[in-house]
Structure formats: structure tokens, C-alpha cells
Amino acid sequence: MAKAKLDKEKLLWMYRMMLLIRRFEERTAQMYGMQKIGGFCHLYIGQEAVGVGTVAAMKKGDYLISAYRDHGHILAMGTDPKPVMAELFGKATGVSKGKGGSMHLFDNEKGYMGGHGIVGGQIPLATGMAFAIRYKKSNQVVVCSFGEGAVHQGAFHESLNLAKLWNLPVVYLIENNRYGMGTPLERASAVWDLSQKACSYDMARATVDGMDVLQVNEAMKEAIERARQENQPTLIEARTYRFRGHSMSDPVHSHYRTKEEVEEQKERDPISSFQAYLLDKKILTKKMADTIEDEIKKEVMDAVKFAEESPLPSLESRFSDVYA
Amino acid sequence: MAEITFREALNQAMAEEMQRDENVYLMGEEVGYYNGAYKVSQGLMEKFGASRVIDTPIAELGFAGVGIGSAMVGLRPIIEMMTFNFSILALDQIINNAAKLRYMSGGQFKIPIVFRGPGGSAHMLAAQHSQCLDPWFCNVPGLIVMTPSTPYDGKGMLKTAIRDDNPVIFIESESMYGFKGEVPEEEYLIPIGVGDIKRGGSDITLVAWNKMVHVAMEAAAILEKEDIEAEVIDPRTLKPLDEQMIVTSVEKTNRCVVIEEGWPYAGVGAEIAARISALAFDSLDAPILRVSSEDLPMPYAHNLEKEVLPSVDKVVRAAKKVLYI
Numbered sequence: 267m268a269k270a271k272l273d274k275e276k277l278l279w280m281y282r283m284m285l286l287i288r289r290f291e292e293r294t295a296q297m298y299g300m301q302k303i304g305g306f307c308h309l310y311i312g313q314e315a316v317g318v319g320t321v322a323a324m325k326k327g328d329y330l331i332s333a334y335r336d337h338g339h340i341l342a343m344g345t346d347p348k349p350v351m352a353e354l355f356g357k358a359t360g361v362s363k364g365k366g367g368s369m370h371l372f373d374n375e376k377g378y379m380g381g382h383g384i385v386g387g388q389i390p391l392a393t394g395m396a397f398a399i400r401y402k403k404s405n406q407v408v409v410c411s412f413g414e415g416a417v418h419q420g421a422f423h424e425s426l427n428l429a430k431l432w433n434l435p436v437v438y439l440i441e442n443n444r445y446g447m448g449t450p451l452e453r454a455s456a457v458w459d460l461s462q463k464a465c466s467y468d469m470a471r472a473t474v475d476g477m478d479v480l481q482v483n484e485a486m487k488e489a490i491e492r493a494r495q496e497n498q499p500t501l502i503e504a505r506t507y508r509f510r511g512h513s514m515s516d517p518v519h520s521h522y523r524t525k526e527e528v529e530e531q532k533e534r535d536p537i538s539s540f541q542a543y544l545l546d547k548k549i550l551t552k553k554m555a556d557t558i559e560d561e562i563k564k565e566v567m568d569a570v571k572f573a574e575e576s577p578l579p580s581l582e583s584r585f586s587d588v589y590a
Numbered sequence: 591m592a593e594i595t596f597r598e599a600l601n602q603a604m605a606e607e608m609q610r611d612e613n614v615y616l617m618g619e620e621v622g623y624y625n626g627a628y629k630v631s632q633g634l635m636e637k638f639g640a641s642r643v644i645d646t647p648i649a650e651l652g653f654a655g656v657g658i659g660s661a662m663v664g665l666r667p668i669i670e671m672m673t674f675n676f677s678i679l680a681l682d683q684i685i686n687n688a689a690k691l692r693y694m695s696g697g698q699f700k701i702p703i704v705f706r707g708p709g710g711s712a713h714m715l716a717a718q719h720s721q722c723l724d725p726w727f728c729n730v731p732g733l734i735v736m737t738p739s740t741p742y743d744g745k746g747m748l749k750t751a752i753r754d755d756n757p758v759i760f761i762e763s764e765s766m767y768g769f770k771g772e773v774p775e776e777e778y779l780i781p782i783g784v785g786d787i788k789r790g791g792s793d794i795t796l797v798a799w800n801k802m803v804h805v806a807m808e809a810a811a812i813l814e815k816e817d818i819e820a821e822v823i824d825p826r827t828l829k830p831l832d833e834q835m836i837v838t839s840v841e842k843t844n845r846c847v848v849i850e851e852g853w854p855y856a857g858v859g860a861e862i863a864a865r866i867s868a869l870a871f872d873s874l875d876a877p878i879l880r881v882s883s884e885d886l887p888m889p890y891a892h893n894l895e896k897e898v899l900p901s902v903d904k905v906v907r908a909a910k911k912v913l914y915i
Binding site: 586 | 615641646647649651652653654655656657658659660661662663664665682683686687691692693694695696697698699700701702731732734755756
């Protein structure tokens, strides 16, 4: 683990949030199996340290935008799990009123700008928000998360060029989980070290262990500072791994990766390693860990209950929110 | 009333709206220092500065998305497509983001953005620079599509588009920028979804927009010499369509020809014909005909290009066919 430079409260928040995301998604998988949730559903399990380490470095008023593997991001931004689960259930009480689903979670009030389904499509949007921040001379920062699959899209390259050209306060975060669906990075990318892409645009860059929440947090704090103080963008690659399939319809391991590989990666579990670190530093006790586990279990069950009991969207509601 | 060119009318609309609301800005290729590829943004950079009139690299997908992202957090961008041919590179942003973000988020965002620039054919530019993409945008829920035919309409419609809280596709015409028309000094706005009767008549309805209005007007003048009074309807907004104005006209004339610059297959003309059939079938004395561009990529050679496009002659012939003369 990287050395913690954070107060106890923040460290415990990080631990708690990673665990909430993990338990929320384990329950999500179960509900998907029971056909309470439909469509494409991409779990973040294994990658929690990236989203949580990132959000822990952000301030109120900053924006986060990400791709379709978004449950972890919206929860980390502070949205109540209840309307998130309700959205997955396609209920009227969902964050997007049942019109978005798993891939399109949004919470504008909390600064979570979505949940985007087209690979790389959110990267120009993030760049535009950063443009607006400069235009309005406000002091916010945008963090834009995407998978390593998105760095091959034109949208990524056009955005990085504009961000550097115009000095925009944005941090681009590659969550490299090694596979674009079933295609490993080495079969998709001409380079292995993805933050090298920043060099083309003379942009600051960093590479971190995405399984280490403290390392992610440190790199993100530095990049956010650079954005806020100097209006300079950064490209960060966080090397992580997804423990589940690409989506719920993809098995954990199949011809594209072996069971052994997945098991080996699970040894790097970001939550258990962080728990061990906190126990070792006596920031967390076994008893506290048990209490947190119980609280989270209840919080997730309450979310499921809320989703379960919420009404379906009215049929008339399909006509609203098309135009302002 | 002063007589000004189409480009001046559009320029005035942008300048007035930028003056009125500091959140309005203009972004695109060559809009600033160069004063616009077609000089529509002439003088705007001088007036409003480089922070509000922003030159971009050639990256349509990127800057279209930048516009949309900035609209999500409260700005009101005008994104100039040097021509709509290049908007094809930006379609993912326009269709998947601008048109859908409000819906997918359950109404959490407004996307007040205008994508404007010339569409349709121009002279001898061949297949990639001379095409009418109106129906592509009309097919997408969440977008508004406006396309003016006169300087007066252009100014009033563009001001409305900029003030609207939705994404508006605003299609102008390269070959009309020099057209002159009367534009009042005082402020006026032309509402979305309201057509205009460009010429009254009782024998046949000609529906046309953008520069096809002028083809229809010329055809109507020829028909008049043969004592045929054509009514020319310019819907001005293609989505949402002023179908009531068209239906009312057809109920009076009982005959209709739709003139469009786009390709016939799944075009806006097909949509209009379908709506008339559904809403005014009993009024029709003849099938509705369409005069479109031929279903071909645009050829370069002048004689071929002329043949492919709708013409006054083709409109007159179609009108006579539905009049059975």
C-alpha cells in the first residue's frame, strides 16, 4: 500500500465506500439472476479502489463522468443507494426515473454527470464541462473515467488535444482492466504503457496501481491540484482488473482469460488489502469492520426493498423529458 | 425595412443573442480570425473576443461534444459546422448525447445548443460536399430541425433556436448566403414548428423548404401563366412539423407536390406525404407526388449535377401530373 497522508475519517470513508460498492453489486448480480434487473449490466467488482480513490480527491462542486460500468461511480459521489437500485429495477423512483437503467445513471446535483453507453462518448463531454468551467471562471475540476478500450477512439484523441490546447481543468482517468470485452490490451493497443498517449499532447501523466486506493488517491490529488491551480489536464492510467465478466451475460472466465488468471488477480483484491492495511495501522478494528459490514448489508437490503416496493414508471411518463 | 443578405441576417441574429446573454458563444472551424468560411461570423470575434468566438482544430466529433458538455452545465453554444457534410463525423455526439441526455437522465439536464451551417447541394462540389441530410436529423427524437429559406426567416428562426433549451439542428444553404431580403430593424422571433405560406393559391399545394422554396416559387409563377394558382407552403421547421398548415392547404387545393433537395428514399417528403394521406385522404383528388434529388451520389459534371437535382421544370411537370393536365 502507498503511505496514507489522509486523516482517519477519510480512510474509513474510503474503506466503507469500497465495501458498499462491492456488496451493492454482489446483490445486483443476484437480482439480475432473478430477472429483477435487465439489459446490459456491467459490474465494477475488482475496480472499486479506482473510483473511490478518485472521488476521495475531489471537492464538492467538481464533476465526475464515466462510462457504462458506473454503479461504483455514482455511489462514490454520494448518491443514496436506494434510487440507484431502483433505477436498475426500472422503477419510477430511480435516479433517471427508469429511463436510463444500469448504463445511464445520473445525479446532476451531486456532480455525477453519467453513465454513458458509447465507448469514449463521454470524453468530449467532460472536455466541454471543463471548457465551461474556464468560460465561467469557476474553480471546479472535471474527472473523466473510461476503460482502456476507449483510448483507441477518436473522441479520446480529439479531446486530449483540445484540453491541452485550451488549458482545461480536466483529469482523464483510464481504468485499465485489461480487457475491452474479450479483447486483451495487447491485441488492441500498439503500446502497453497507456499514459504514453499523453506525450502526443505534451500533457502531464501518471501510472498507478489501480488496486491500491491510496496510490490512486495520491495521483488523483496531484492531478486535480494541477487542474485547479494551473488549468492543466492530466492523463492517469490506473491498472486494475475486473473480477467478473464484461457484463452479466459474459462468464467470469472463458476462452479469453483463464480461471487461474482471475484467481491470481483476486489476490490483489483492493478491499481486503486495504482492510489489512487499516487493521495493521489500528485505524480499523475487527469489531469496527464487523459493524461496518452489518451496516452496509442493511443499507443494501434497504435499497433492494425500496426498489422492490417502488412503482413502475407510469406509461404517460415515457413522453416526458424528451424536450425541455 | 433594410434589405440585407442571408449571411448578414444570420450574423445579426448571433450578435444580438450574444449581446443579450453572455452564456451564448460561437465555436467552430474558422469562425474567428478567418471570419467564417462563408463569412456568416464576420466581425463577431472583433466584437466579442476570442473567449466567446472560438476557433477549433478540424475535429468535428470533439468540438461538437465540447459544445454539448458545456451545455450540460449551463452554457448556450452555437456550434458552426463549416458544412453539414462534416456533421457526419459528429453524429455520435449529436444523436447519442445531445438528443438523448435529457431523456436518459430522467430530465436532469437541458441541452440548449444550436448546430448550424449550410446543408444541401452547392455548385459542382461532387458527392461528399453536396448532399442534403435533413431526414437524418428529423429521424431522431430529442432534436429540433429548422431550415430557413429567406433572410427574414433566417434571423427570426436563429434567434429562437439560440433561446430554446433543446438541441436545434439549423440548416442553411451555401448558395443562399448572398440572397437579399427585407429584415426589420426591430427585434422579432419566429416560433419553432410554425410554417409560412409563401404564396397563396387554391389549385395545388407545393410544400418546400430551404432553397427549394425558391424553386417552388418559380414553378408557381410559371403555373400562374396557365391560370393555375399554386399555394407554396414553407414549413420552416421540419421537426416538429406544422402539419396543420399543410393539411389545411391540401383540404383547400386537393392536390399536393412535395419538393425536397434530399434523396427520395425515407426522406422528409415521404413523411409529409404519409401524414397528408393519414390526415386528409378524403380531400385528395390525386396521388401526392414528390420531386426529390435522384437516388444517386452527387456527380461533379455540371450537366449531370443539374439533372440530379430538383428543378423548376420538374416541379411544373409534377404539378401538371397531379392536376391531370
